[in-house]
Amino acid sequence: MHALIENNEVKQIITSPKSLVIGDVRYPAKIFSLWSQSELNAIGIYEVITDSSNKKDGAYYINTNEEYNYADNQVTKSWGTATPKKLEDEDAVDEDGKNILDEDGNQVVNYGLKTEKKKIIKDQASGLLAPTDWYVIKATEVADYSVPANITAFRADVRAKSNEMETQIDACTTVEQLETLYTRDENGTRPLAEFPKEVV
Secondary structure, eight states: OEEEEETTEEEEEESSOOOEEETTEEEOTTHHHHSOHHHHHHTTEEEEEEEOTTOOOTTTEEOOOOEEEEETTEEEEEOOOOEEOOSSOEEOBOTTSOBOBOTTSOBOEEOOHHHHHHHHHHHHHHHHHGGGHHHHHHHHHOTTOOOOHHHHHHHHHHHHHHHHHHHHHHTOOSHHHHHHHHOOOTTSOOSSOOOOOOOO
C-alpha cells in the first residue's frame, strides 16, 4: 500500500499498483515494481507503514476508522483508542432515552458480549449432543434398551463443560477478562474450559 503526498498531506491512498497522473506527468503502474523507494518518494509516493498498536480484536472492541498521517518523510496508517463493546445486556433506547419496544410491547434488549458468547456455547453443546439424541429417545421408547454408559458419560460431560464455561464468562467484569478466556497460549490452551471430543 502506498500514499500520494502533496503539500505535505496525504492526497490519495493507493491500495494496488495503478497508473497515476502527478502534476502534468502520467506514470505507469509498473513504477511500483521497477522503481526504488527513493525514486517513488521523489515524486511524492510513499510506502504506508501500519501501526496496529491501538487496533484490537473486533469481536470485543469497536475500533476507530484508520487514519493516515505524513510526518518525517513517512506515511503511517494507525487507529485511535478502541472502545470495549458492552459486556452486559442493556435495554434499547431511542435518541431521546425512551425505551424501545417491539411490536408486542416488550422491551427490546441490546445483548452484551456475555450473552452472545454464552449463546455460542449453548449452540455448540446442542450440536455435540444432537448426534447421540437418538440413544435417549430409543431408551424412552424401548423398555429393554439402555443408553450405553460411554454415551451417558459423554452427554453429562458436555453439559458440565457448557455450564462451566458459562460460569467463567459470567464471572468476567471487564471485556479484557472475557477476551483472555479465549486467548490461547503457545501450547494452544486457553483459560476457558473445552468441550469433550465427540464419541464415535
